[in-house]
Each structure stands twice: as C-alpha cells, then as structure tokens.
Amino acid sequence: MSTPFLNPKHRLLRRTVRAFCEKELRPIAGQIDQEARFPWEVVEKMARLGYFGIQAPVDLGGAGLDAVSYAVIIEEVSRVSAAIGLCLSVHNSVALYPIVAFGTPEQHRRWVPDLAGGKKIGAFCLTEPNVGSDAGAVAATAVPTPDGWLVNANKVFVTNGGIADICLVFARTDPSAGRKGISVIVAERGSKGFVVGDLEDLCGMRANPVSSIRLYDCTVPKDNLLGSPGQGLAIGMAALDTGRIGIAAQALGIAQACLEEGVRYANQRQQFGVLLARHQAIQMMIADMATQVEASRMMVYRAAALKDQGMPVGLAAAQAKLFASEAACTVSDLAVQIHGGYGYSKAYAVERYYRDARVTRIYEGTSEVHRLVIAREVLNG
Amino acid sequence: MSLNSIVCIKSVVLSAPDGVGRRTPQNSDLNPFDRPALEAALRIKASLGGSVTALTMGPAVSIEALAEAQAMGVDGAVLINDPSLAGSDTLVTSRVLAAAIGRLTPYGFVFFGTRSADSDTGQVGPQTAALLGVPFVSGVKQMQPASDDWDITRRMDEWEEVWRVRLPAAVSIHPMAFSPRPIPLAGIAQAHDHMKVQSWSLADLGLPADRVGLAGSPTRVANLKKVKRQRTCRMLDGEPREQVEALVAYLGTKGLMGS
Ligand SMILES: Cc1cc2nc3c(=O)[nH]c(=O)nc-3n(C[C@H](O)[C@H](O)[C@H](O)COP(=O)(O)OP(=O)(O)OC[C@H]3O[C@@H](n4cnc5c(N)ncnc54)[C@H](O)[C@@H]3O)c2cc1C
Numbered sequence: 001m002s003t004p005f006l007n008p009k010h011r012l013l014r015r016t017v018r019a020f021c022e023k024e025l026r027p028i029a030g031q032i033d034q035e036a037r038f039p040w041e042v043v044e045k046m047a048r049l050g051y052f053g054i055q056a057p058v059d060l061g062g063a064g065l066d067a068v069s070y071a072v073i074i075e076e077v078s079r080v081s082a083a084i085g086l087c088l089s090v091h092n093s094v095a096l097y098p099i100v101a102f103g104t105p106e107q108h109r110r111w112v113p114d115l116a117g118g119k120k121i122g123a124f125c126l127t128e129p130n131v132g133s134d135a136g137a138v139a140a141t142a143v144p145t146p147d148g149w150l151v152n153a154n155k156v157f158v159t160n161g162g163i164a165d166i167c168l169v170f171a172r173t174d175p176s177a178g179r180k181g182i183s184v185i186v187a188e189r190g191s192k193g194f195v196v197g198d199l200e201d202l203c204g205m206r207a208n209p210v211s212s213i214r215l216y217d218c219t220v221p222k223d224n225l226l227g228s229p230g231q232g233l234a235i236g237m238a239a240l241d242t243g244r245i246g247i248a249a250q251a252l253g254i255a256q257a258c259l260e261e262g263v264r265y266a267n268q269r270q271q272f273g274v275l276l277a278r279h280q281a282i283q284m285m286i287a288d289m290a291t292q293v294e295a296s297r298m299m300v301y302r303a304a305a306l307k308d309q310g311m312p313v314g315l316a317a318a319q320a321k322l323f324a325s326e327a328a329c330t331v332s333d334l335a336v337q338i339h340g341g342y343g344y345s346k347a348y349a350v351e352r353y354y355r356d357a358r359v360t361r362i363y364e365g366t367s368e369v370h371r372l373v374i375a376r377e378v379l380n381g
Numbered sequence: 382m383s384l385n386s387i388v389c390i391k392s393v394v395l396s397a398p399d400g401v402g403r404r405t406p407q408n409s410d411l412n413p414f415d416r417p418a419l420e421a422a423l424r425i426k427a428s429l430g431g432s433v434t435a436l437t438m439g440p441a442v443s444i445e446a447l448a449e450a451q452a453m454g455v456d457g458a459v460l461i462n463d464p465s466l467a468g469s470d471t472l473v474t475s476r477v478l479a480a481a482i483g484r485l486t487p488y489g490f491v492f493f494g495t496r497s498a499d500s501d502t503g504q505v506g507p508q509t510a511a512l513l514g515v516p517f518v519s520g521v522k523q524m525q526p527a528s529d530d531w532d533i534t535r536r537m538d539e540w541e542e543v544w545r546v547r548l549p550a551a552v553s554i555h556p557m558a559f560s561p562r563p564i565p566l567a568g569i570a571q572a573h574d575h576m577k578v579q580s581w582s583l584a585d586l587g588l589p590a591d592r593v594g595l596a597g598s599p600t601r602v603a604n605l606k607k608v609k610r611q612r613t614c615r616m617l618d619g620e621p622r623e624q625v626e627a628l629v630a631y632l633g634t635k636g637l638m639g640s
Pocket residue numbers: 090123124125126127131132133134156157158159160202205210359362363364365366367368369372
C-alpha cells in the first residue's frame with residue numbers, strides 16, 4: 001500500500017499501531033466478537049499508550065495528533081477489530097472532541113484528562129426509540145431546577161453504553177423552540193437515576209457493549225451543560241463531521257482487511273487444478289476490491305487533511321463516509337464470495353468483517369441521510 | 382552514577398524486488414534487531430540516569446528510524462548522511478560509526494542489534510568496537526553494574542556466560558532479551574513535531590572520501606538474487622507414538638530441538 005499523502009509521522013504511526021494491533025488484538029479479535037466481550041486487558045494498554053486521547057491537546061493529557069493521524073489509527077485498529085475501532089472512534093470524536101471544542105476551561109479540567117487517558121470512557125447519546133435519522137425530534141428533557149438539570153431520557157443504541165462513564169446526552173431544554181431547543185448535558189455514570197440498560201445483541205461489532213442508557217429524574221449539576229442552551233444540534237453536527245471521518249476510516253480498515261484476506265485465500269486455494277487467483281473471475285473481484293479500497297482511502301485522508309488545514313470539512317467527510325461504508329459492504333461481500341462456503345463460516349475472519357461492515361452504512365447517519373446532506377451542499381453550493 | 386549510551390541503529394530495506402532494495406520511505410523500517418538494543422539502553426537510563434543517543438549512518442530516509450527511536454524515548458539523534466558514503470561495506474560503516482562515536486564522548490556503552498534484517502552480517506558491532514578499542518560482548522541478555530565494572534550476561538544457545546567489563550564498552554543485544562516498549566502515540570507526535578536530529582557529513586567526521594563509500598570498501602555485493610527454498614515432505618508411518626518418536630529424533634539430529 002503506497003500512500004503519498006502521508007508524512008513520516010503518519011507512516012511511523014501506521015507501523016506502530018499496526019504492530020500493536022497485530023500483537024495484542026489479532027489473537028483475540030475473533031473470540032471477543034463471539035463472546036461479545038469488551039477486552040479490558042487490551043483496552044487498558046491502549047489507554048496508557050494514548051489511544052483514548054488521540055487529538056486531545058497534550059496539556060490536557062492527550063496525544064496531540066492531527067486528523068490524518070486519527071484516521072490512520074482508526075483505520076489500523078478497525079483492520080483488526082472493527083468493534084474496538086468503533087469504541088475509539090465514538091470516544092474520541094463524538095464524546096471527547098465536543099468537550100474539547102465546546103467545553104469551558106473548567107469542564108476541560110474536569111473531564112478531558114480522564115477521558116484522554118482512557119480512565120473514563122465516553123459515549124454519545126442522541127438516538128431514542130422514536131428518534132433516529134430525524135435528530136431534531138429528540139424527546140428527552142432537561143428541566144432547570146435550583147439543584148441543576150432534572151434529566152429524563154431514554155437513549156438507545158449507545159456505543160460504549162455498557163462501559164461509559166461520561167455521556168453526552170441530547171435533551172430538550174426549551175420545549176417551545178423546536179430544533180433550537182435541544183442542548184447537550186453531560187451525565188456521569190453513578191449519578192442517581194442513571195441506568196445502563198441491557199446490551200444489544202448485535203449482528204456485528206459484537207465486542208462493543210452497545211446498550212441503552214436511561215436517565216430517570218436524574219439530577220445533573222448546572223455546570224454540566226456543554227456550550228449554551230439550544231446549541232445541542234449544532235454541537236451534535238460539528239461532532240458528527242469529525243465522527244464521520246472516524247466511521248469512514250473504520251469502514252476503510254474493514255475493507256482493507258477484506259482485501260488482504262481475499263488475496264491470501266485466492267493465492268492458497270486451488271480449484272480446477274489451479275489457484276483461485278488464476279481464475280479470471282476471481283482476478284476481477286480482487287481488482288474491484290483493491291480499487292474500492294484505494295478510492296476510500298483517498299477520500300478519507302482527503303477529508304482528514306482538509307480538517308487539518310482548517311478548511312470546511314462537512315461535504316468531504318460526508319462523501320468519505322458514504323463512499324467508504326458502501327465500499328466496505330461491497331468489498332466484504334466479495335471477500336466472502338472468494339472464500340466460497342468457508343467465507344460463510346466463523347472459521348474465517350471474513351465472516352466477521354462482513355457483519356461488521358454492514359453497520360457502517362447505518363450509524364452516525366445512514367447512507368440515505370448522507371446523500372441528503374451531500375445533495376443539499378452540492379445543489380445549494 | 383549516570384551513564385551516557387549510544388545506540389547504533391539502521392534503517393533497513395523491507396523488500397528487494399528484482400534484486401534492488403530501494404531506499405524509499407515505504408520500503409524502509411527501523412531494523413527490528415535494533416529495537417531491543419534501544420530498549421536496553423532506555424532501561425539503563427531509567428535506572429541510572431544519563432542520556433541515550435541514537436546514531437545512524439544512511440540515506441535521508443534513515444531520519445524515520447531516528448524518529449522512531451525518539452518516539453521510544455531517546456534524548457538525541459545523529460544522522461551521518463553524505464553522498465560519498467554510498468556503497469560502503471561493513472568495514473567502512475564501522476569506520477564511520479567509530480569516528481562519530483569519537484565525537485559523542487564521554488559514553489559508557491555503545492549498543493548494537495545483533496544483526497540487520499537486510500544484510501544479516503552481524504559484523505558492524507564487533508568491528509566498530511575493535512576500531513574504538515573497547516571491549517565487546519555479543520548476544521547480551523542482562524547488564525548489571527558491579528562496583529567499578531559491569532557484569533554482562535550473554536546468551537548462546539543453551540548457555541549463559543557472564544563477562545566482567547570495564548567501561549567504555551560495546552554490546553550487541555540478544556533479540557529476545559529486551560522486549561521493546563510499545564510506543565506511546567504522544568511520543569510519535571513529540572518526536573516529529575520537535576525533531577532534533579543532528580546531521581553530520583564526512584567533513585564533520587574528518588574522514589577523507591577515499592576512505593569511505595565504494596572507494597574505501599574492500600568488499601562489494603557482486604550479485605543479489607532471491608533463493609527459493611525447496612520444500613520437501615516426508616511421511617512418517619507407524620503408531621502415533623512411533624511417529625512422535627521419529628519426529629523428535631529427527632528434529633534433534635537437525636539441531637532444532639534440545640534433548
Ligand atoms: C451498532 C450501533 C451503534 C450506534 N451507536 C450510536 C451512538 O453511539 N449514539 C447514538 O446516538 N446513536 C447510535 N446509533 C444509532 C444510529 O445512529 C441510528 O440507528 C441511525 O441514525 C439511524 O436511525 P434509525 O435506526 O432510527 O433509523 P431510521 O431513522 O428510522 O431510518 C430507517 C430507514 O429510513 C431511512 N430514512 C430515514 N429518514 C429518511 C429521509 N428523510 N429520507 C430518506 N430516507 C430516510 C433511513 O436511511 C433508513 O434506511 C447506533 C446504531 C447502531 C446499530
């Protein structure tokens with residue numbers, strides 16, 4: 001894989017992360033998927049090495065890396081275990097990043113060092129049973145009281161939900177203000193009324209403890225409001241702009257893994273007296289896979305590079321997320337096809353990649369919603 | 382007691398299609414045998430204080446190997462890069478390294494990997510030590526200060542030897558002995574954003590051009606080709622126990638398994 005955009009820092013980063021993941025995650029990646037187990041033993045090592053504060057400022061305990069580095073890290077982790085890539089992507093870009101970007105210095109001191117050091121895990125709680133793509137319809141409420149915010153929320157599909165300590169909860173603070181009446185309240189696990197629901201029994205990403213989080217008359221300190229009242233959706237959208245780079249990088253990592261497995265198998269299995277790789281039908285698949293992977297990579301790194309240059313990144317990130325997630329599904333499908341029946345068996349990793357790839361078209365905005373966003377930008381300029 | 386160490390590292394080529402190993406960034410990496418050497422030096426620094434300097438001779442791409450050493454935690458990095466060094470063999474490499482080490486005094490230990498992943502001679506460490514006139518212990522797995530001296534344990538197959546040496550000394554580190562630390566992400570950002578590599582040319586070392594490069598090298602690579610090893614398969618028969626015994630005996634005669 002030749003990547004002309006990467007500078008020496010990114011190359012060292014890729015080698016370092018790849019070596020770590022091969023050593024620590026590869027041996028357990030299939031097993032944690034099957035057991036739906038969050039691998040604390042590896043996650044704690046990652047935390048010490050800075051994986052939970054990739055872009056957070058150094059003076060707040062982060063690694064101080066740029067967005068391209070972030071994309072490289074998520075890609076490499078997801079290449080081995082997409083579920084752990086998901087954990088990092090959500091923690092770094094939609095939990096920690098909004099606190100860094102919108103928090104007060106006091107909020108930085110309270111939350112960023114613990115999050116960046118991985119001592120606490122973050123989550124992003126927007127989706128509700130009846131609120132998915134239409135984020136403006138949030139029904140959760142946060143009512144100001146003399147003691148702080150009285151929050152009632154039923155949040156579902158919370159990535160990292162089962163282990164999260166610090167949750168960004170989208171709740172309505174002004175019932176009459178529609179989309180402008182939603183705010184972000186930071187709720188901490190352990191507060192009275194903070195309940196972690198059952199884990200979802202997912203198709204893929206099974207090592208991530210995705211769960212519901214419910215707040216029943218939970219009183220949250222007044223200072224836990226992130227940004228200003230009514231700024232919730234704006235914060236959410238800003239977070240998702242970065243988040244999309246993470247999910248796109250995750251899809252890229254899965255697709256890369258599928259390509260590697262496809263090539264490996266094609267060079268090993270014989271049918272009709274020759275290697276699969278000698279059959280033209282298989283060669284066509286490999287060519288399509290390699291091209292999709294490389295195109296995804298260009299789009300992901302481009303979006304990240306734009307962000308590093310301080311350019312608007314919304315459109316590029318949305319396009320990267322749409323393209324890379326669709327590509328990951330195509331490529332994983334082809335990887336299974338190359339493996340034949342074995343690709344449909346848990347004996348081979350592509351079976352897991354196939355399941356993991358599927359959700360990248362759904363979360364942090366479905367492909368359909370991304371097309372809406374892209375079309376709006378392209379049509380309105 | 383604090384101790385300054387120098388670790389000689391190499392940026393190796395990863396592949397040589399058509400017999401040519403191109404020194405591009407994509408095709409280069411820090412010699413894996415040097416990571417344990419860096420680790421050993423950093424551990425001594427952690428327990429005794431002092432400094433660790435990474436030293437490499439090579440083309441500009443070797444900066445990336447120095448950056449990795451910095452990300453691991455070394456204090457200083459020196460690159461010896463000069464067009465006239467192209468084609469240097471192990472003797473010249475040792476001559477150049479010894480000249481550079483002469484400028485990095487005072488030092489206690491010079492560390493080497495046991496060998497390089499792309500040339501595999503294992504000559505540079507001992508040759509450099511000989512040129513410096515310091516004792517050299519190879520395949521080291523443990524280093525203990527012992528009053529004025531150091532006890533250095535080296536590993537060879539199933540044996541261990543302990544040597545007592547007086548500093549300055551040079552060692553090559555057994556590849557299995559010091560498991561290199563995983564690199565923290567912040568270290569990578571630090572290493573690149575605050576790169577502090579000193580770049581030295583031949584003139585800085587006071588070496589004439591005819592003593593280095595192809596001109597100064599008594600040996601040169603005449604040809605490089607990939608060999609494909611023939612794989613053979615031998616079926617063992619008999620009861621499982623007999624098969625296991627035959628296999629163990631075979632591995633024993635090949636020296637692949639201890640008795
Ligand atoms: C594993 C996993 C992890 C998740 N993690 C999180 C998390 O951490 N935090 C969080 O808040 N949420 C999370 N989600 C929720 C995820 O973001 C939502 O599932 C997603 O936004 C879609 O919402 P929905 O499932 O309600 O689908 P719906 O919005 O009901 O959509 C159903 C279908 O209708 C389409 N559709 C909807 N509206 C339109 C429209 N206007 N035009 C065209 N088509 C449309 C959709 O594209 C989709 O195909 C997670 C989901 C999963 C599966």
